[in-house]
Amino acid sequence: MSELGITVKKSENFAEWYSQVVLKSGLADYAPVHGCIVFREYGYTIWEKIQRILDKRIKELGHKNVYFPLLIPEALLKREVEHFEGFEPEVAWVTMGGDKSLSEKLAIRPTSETIMYYMFSKWIKSWRDLPLKINQWCNIVRWEIKSTKPFIRNTEFLWQEGHTCHETYEEAEEEVMTMLEVYRDLIENYLAIPVIVGKKSEGEKFAGALYTTTLETIMPDGRALQMGTSHHLGQNFAKAFDIKFMGRDGEHHYVWQTSWGVSTRLIGAIVMVHGDDRGLVLPPKIAPIQVVIIPIYYKEEDKHTVMEYSIDVKRELEEEKIEVLLDDREERTPGWKFNEWELKGIPLRLEIGLREVRENKVTIFRRDLLKRIYVEREKLITTVVHLFEDIHKTLYERAKKMLNELTTEVDSLEEFKKTLEEKGGFIVVKWCGELECEESIKAETGATVRVIPFKQRPVSGKCFYCGRPAKYIAYFARAY
Amino acid sequence: MSELGITVKKSENFAEWYSQVVLKSGLADYAPVHGCIVFREYGYTIWEKIQRILDKRIKELGHKNVYFPLLIPEALLKREVEHFEGFEPEVAWVTMGGDKSLSEKLAIRPTSETIMYYMFSKWIKSWRDLPLKINQWCNIVRWEIKSTKPFIRNTEFLWQEGHTCHETYEEAEEEVMTMLEVYRDLIENYLAIPVIVGKKSEGEKFAGALYTTTLETIMPDGRALQMGTSHHLGQNFAKAFDIKFMGRDGEHHYVWQTSWGVSTRLIGAIVMVHGDDRGLVLPPKIAPIQVVIIPIYYKEEDKHTVMEYSIDVKRELEEEKIEVLLDDREERTPGWKFNEWELKGIPLRLEIGLREVRENKVTIFRRDLLKRIYVEREKLITTVVHLFEDIHKTLYERAKKMLNELTTEVDSLEEFKKTLEEKGGFIVVKWCGELECEESIKAETGATVRVIPFKQRPVSGKCFYCGRPAKYIAYFARAY
Numbered sequence: 001m002s003e004l005g006i007t008v009k010k011s012e013n014f015a016e017w018y019s020q021v022v023l024k025s026g027l028a029d030y031a032p033v034h035g036c037i038v039f040r041e042y043g044y045t046i047w048e049k050i051q052r053i054l055d056k057r058i059k060e061l062g063h064k065n066v067y068f069p070l071l072i073p074e075a076l077l078k079r080e081v082e083h084f085e086g087f088e089p090e091v092a093w094v095t096m097g098g099d100k101s102l103s104e105k106l107a108i109r110p111t112s113e114t115i116m117y118y119m120f121s122k123w124i125k126s127w128r129d130l131p132l133k134i135n136q137w138c139n140i141v142r143w144e145i146k147s148t149k150p151f152i153r154n155t156e157f158l159w160q161e162g163h164t165c166h167e168t169y170e171e172a173e174e175e176v177m178t179m180l181e182v183y184r185d186l187i188e189n190y191l192a193i194p195v196i197v198g199k200k201s202e203g204e205k206f207a208g209a210l211y212t213t214t215l216e217t218i219m220p221d222g223r224a225l226q227m228g229t230s231h232h233l234g235q236n237f238a239k240a241f242d243i244k245f246m247g248r249d250g251e252h253h254y255v256w257q258t259s260w261g262v263s264t265r266l267i268g269a270i271v272m273v274h275g276d277d278r279g280l281v282l283p284p285k286i287a288p289i290q291v292v293i294i295p296i297y298y299k300e301e302d303k304h305t306v307m308e309y310s311i312d313v314k315r316e317l318e319e320e321k322i323e324v325l326l327d328d329r330e331e332r333t334p335g336w337k338f339n340e341w342e343l344k345g346i347p348l349r350l351e352i353g354l355r356e357v358r359e360n361k362v363t364i365f366r367r368d369l370l371k372r373i374y375v376e377r378e379k380l381i382t383t384v385v386h387l388f389e390d391i392h393k394t395l396y397e398r399a400k401k402m403l404n405e406l407t408t409e410v411d412s413l414e415e416f417k418k419t420l421e422e423k424g425g426f427i428v429v430k431w432c433g434e435l436e437c438e439e440s441i442k443a444e445t446g447a448t449v450r451v452i453p454f455k456q457r458p459v460s461g462k463c464f465y466c467g468r469p470a471k472y473i474a475y476f477a478r479a480y
Numbered sequence: 481m482s483e484l485g486i487t488v489k490k491s492e493n494f495a496e497w498y499s500q501v502v503l504k505s506g507l508a509d510y511a512p513v514h515g516c517i518v519f520r521e522y523g524y525t526i527w528e529k530i531q532r533i534l535d536k537r538i539k540e541l542g543h544k545n546v547y548f549p550l551l552i553p554e555a556l557l558k559r560e561v562e563h564f565e566g567f568e569p570e571v572a573w574v575t576m577g578g579d580k581s582l583s584e585k586l587a588i589r590p591t592s593e594t595i596m597y598y599m600f601s602k603w604i605k606s607w608r609d610l611p612l613k614i615n616q617w618c619n620i621v622r623w624e625i626k627s628t629k630p631f632i633r634n635t636e637f638l639w640q641e642g643h644t645c646h647e648t649y650e651e652a653e654e655e656v657m658t659m660l661e662v663y664r665d666l667i668e669n670y671l672a673i674p675v676i677v678g679k680k681s682e683g684e685k686f687a688g689a690l691y692t693t694t695l696e697t698i699m700p701d702g703r704a705l706q707m708g709t710s711h712h713l714g715q716n717f718a719k720a721f722d723i724k725f726m727g728r729d730g731e732h733h734y735v736w737q738t739s740w741g742v743s744t745r746l747i748g749a750i751v752m753v754h755g756d757d758r759g760l761v762l763p764p765k766i767a768p769i770q771v772v773i774i775p776i777y778y779k780e781e782d783k784h785t786v787m788e789y790s791i792d793v794k795r796e797l798e799e800e801k802i803e804v805l806l807d808d809r810e811e812r813t814p815g816w817k818f819n820e821w822e823l824k825g826i827p828l829r830l831e832i833g834l835r836e837v838r839e840n841k842v843t844i845f846r847r848d849l850l851k852r853i854y855v856e857r858e859k860l861i862t863t864v865v866h867l868f869e870d871i872h873k874t875l876y877e878r879a880k881k882m883l884n885e886l887t888t889e890v891d892s893l894e895e896f897k898k899t900l901e902e903k904g905g906f907i908v909v910k911w912c913g914e915l916e917c918e919e920s921i922k923a924e925t926g927a928t929v930r931v932i933p934f935k936q937r938p939v940s941g942k943c944f945y946c947g948r949p950a951k952y953i954a955y956f957a958r959a960y
Contacts, residue, residue: 029599029602029603031548031549031595031599032553032556032595032598033549033551033552033553033595034577036549036551038546038548038549039546039547039548040546041544041545041614044544044545044546044547045544045545047547048545064524065521065524065525065528066518066519066520066521066524067518067519067524067527067638068511068518068519069511069513069517069518069636070550070588070619070621071513071516071572071621071635071636072513073512073513076512088579089578090577090578091578092551092574092576092577092586093574093576093577094573094574094575094588095574095575095576096573096575096585097514097570097571097572097573098568098570098571098623098625099568105576106572108550108574108588115511115512115513118512119509119518123509138619139547139550139619141550141551143577143578145578155551156549156550156551158547331608
């Protein structure tokens with residue numbers, strides 16, 4: 001098993017541990033293309049689960065799925081100046097079709113605002129066409145110059161991007177906040193990862209946005225990870241793309257816009273936050289397999305008895321819509337299977353041997369606590385359902401504890417730097433909110449403003465860095 | 481309504497009729513990128529329906545969804561020579577990342593064999609790793625030099641591509657045929673389009689395949705449309721990519737492979753085959769909205785009565801999982817709504833006015849026959865369910881009739897040319913099966929072998945074109 005299992009400890013070599021878990025659990029593999037991975041079936045199934053949860057919510061809120069072209073003509077991408085400046089360094093350009101050079105180069109979408117909004121200006125005429133609320137699930141390419149990491153930062157990734165147009169600033173703002181809450185619910189209540197919600201600073205907002213709201217959290221190595229964003233675009237793009245409507249007042253107005261997205265990066269966060277020295281630990285709500293059954297017998301004559309009981313248990317679980325796999329491979333020992341399914345992070349393992357059959361019970365091993373319990377067969381379903389809830393809660397609480405431990409409030413630049421070097425994590429400070437100040441902090445320390453939480457307490461006194469009056473409590477960190 | 485409705489007849493100007501239906505029904509819009517369209521919500525929802533049907537079948541058959549990179553290094557694309565020669569003319573190339581030229585240009589996938597099989601060679605070691613059965617839903621770019629047409633031929637389109645590896649030739653062949661049958665079932669039993677199933681000729685098979693099986697049909701303008709293909713790749717790619725396994729016999733063997741796919745082209749076929757002079761006509765099983773309810777009242781005092789009854793009817797249909805929309809817009813007249821939903825091809829329209837309420841009945845208009853019936857309220861559900869079946873059958877039979885009318889058996893080149901010019905459609909001939917012969921026919925007439933049907937009758941005599949002994953009954957046509 002040694003070459004199959006994880007050979008380093010999470011606490012000792014986090015980067016290596018992460019790579020091993022991603023590769024060995026079968027989530028992904030490195031592709032022979034700059035910064036790209038293959039989403040293998042196990043990793044892709046987690047994405048499908050996330051998609052199903054989110055797609056349902058997105059549609060319930062009245063958005064419709066669409067699909068826009070992958071390729072964006074350079075002139076369109078340039079229309080909104082700040083947007084182009086923000087994305088230009090990471091655009092992959094198509095310059096040839098067949099053996100011919102193109103007269104205008106085409107960007108592979110780094111995000112779809114520009115190609116979409118060009119079309120919106122054709123479609124929107126009147127207030128009756130508003131709100132326009134669409135979403136698309138697609139691939140995105142950003143030519144990464146920073147070092148890449150599977151799921152966390154790849155040249156190509158998968159995401160959903162929602163785009164909406166509204167009559168008023170307030171309606172757009174409500175949309176921004178509604179979708180941020182949808183994301184929070186997904187991340188906290190399905191992925192079991194606690195997040196800090198708030199606004200981005202001027203220096204960190206989306207290129208072209210009025211303001212950006214975000215969900216941020218801390219990975220076990222002390223680096224921050226942005227989990228999703230929801231942008232109020234104001235009328236910046238509407239003006240660049242001339243998206244106007246005839247209002248209820250009979251006058252022409254520019255629309256107010258939002259865009260919002262989460263990506264396959266979420267899978268990386270699940271691995272980093274919940275994984276342990278044995279490998280993945282998956283929250284039950286997004287585990288491709290929720291329960292694995294291992295039949296255990298040492299004599300051929302016991303096989304029938306154990307298998308019959310195991311198949312029956314499987315059927316019972318399936319009737320309750322629980323995703324279950326009966327591992328009946330004969331070429332593998334039970335111990336080998338235990339290791340493999342622990343590496344793959346299956347929430348519950350049922351061990352069924354002669355004793356279980358004889359006593360009409362089931363041995364249940366929970367992956368999060370690495371503990372066994374022994375339950376009556378008639379309590380199987382209620383126990384499993386209860387354990388799913390308890391595993392989710394345990395994972396969430398454990399992650400919350402880590403988040404708290406990796407959040408440090410400081411008053412001075414000296415403490416800021418010391419915390420950053422020794423511990424990392426979120427560093428909470430009183431801050432002035434000025435662009436110039438955050439740029440200096442970044443240059444001097446490598447830390448950026450991750451989030452200005454919506455939950456603020458009254459702030460008085462001076463900015464920890466520049467001494468100007470403090471405006472906010474802000475969370476800084478080095479980030480992925 | 482005139483500018484909203486279709487202004488040409490399908491029988492008089494098919495190309496213009498098609499464009500108008502696609503645009504005005506809201507299926508798609510032209511994008512400002514060479515040969516690309518925007519899949520608008522109505523068109524994309526049809527794709528989602530097709531995906532749901534097919535994805536379920538694909539998974540039931542043991543395939544797993546995955547996602548491979550969009551970009552393929554040139555050297556990989558070149559590994560299988562025939563494959564590269566086939567696709568090279570239509571590859572879009574990425575040559576720049578940010579402001580840097582790439583040392584090796586990257587192809588946007590025109591199909592994913594090469595990038596996938598490079599990985600397969602790393603993953604497959606033993607017969608225990610076989611069969612490997614994966615599928616991916618993704619976007620594809622082929623730089624089209626032929627004229628493009630929404631859904632039918634676009635620079636970028638959406639599809640699924642399945643890829644499998646097997647121990648034996650026979651097992652791969654079984655996979656090829658299983659998936660072909662899945663496609664036939666989808667196309668005939670959900671999209672209501674009859675197809676001819678069979679093999680491709682040497683000249684028309686997939687670049688790099690041993691042989692290609694196909695589903696072909698005829699559009700109302702007499703041109704053939706390939707609806708889906710399933711390829712036996714033999715060991716061609718296995719040898720180019722060195723995909724070997726340790727067999728049960730302890731020896732190393734190359735795997736046997738298949739690949740198969742259908743694309744968003746299917747949406748174009750639905751429009752072309754079933755549409756009429758009023759617009760789209762959608763088969764009930766893939767219609768985004770299956771029933772639209774139009775409340776009809778002329779006095780404000782009747783509104784409450786009619787709306788209450790309409791809402792109640794809606795609820796009843798929804799309880800039966802029927803997808804229903806109650807069009808309660810007050811700014812539009814019932815007549816305007818009739819036209820709009822006919823244009824959008826909704827299978828059934830319920831008209832509910834005072835008379836319906838008073839008599840506890842419902843007026844049902846079926847889109848395919850443009851006919852009304854008047855039914856008891858308590859027979860609503862059984863009638864709707866029956867009508868869905870009958871509409872499907874009617875559409876299928878109508879398409880089958882067209883297919884038969886556009887299929888002509890001929891004996892001589894003279895008749896072949898005459899039929900091709902005057903009528904188009906499938907031209908059925910006795911044919912020798914030689915590559916050289918099909919190339920000459922193509923050069924002389926513009927027609928290609930579309931399919932050599934599996935259902936053959938005993939063939940004797942000479943090839944209609946070259947006079948060599950005839951081997952097959954083959955279907956020729958000019959194709960999209």
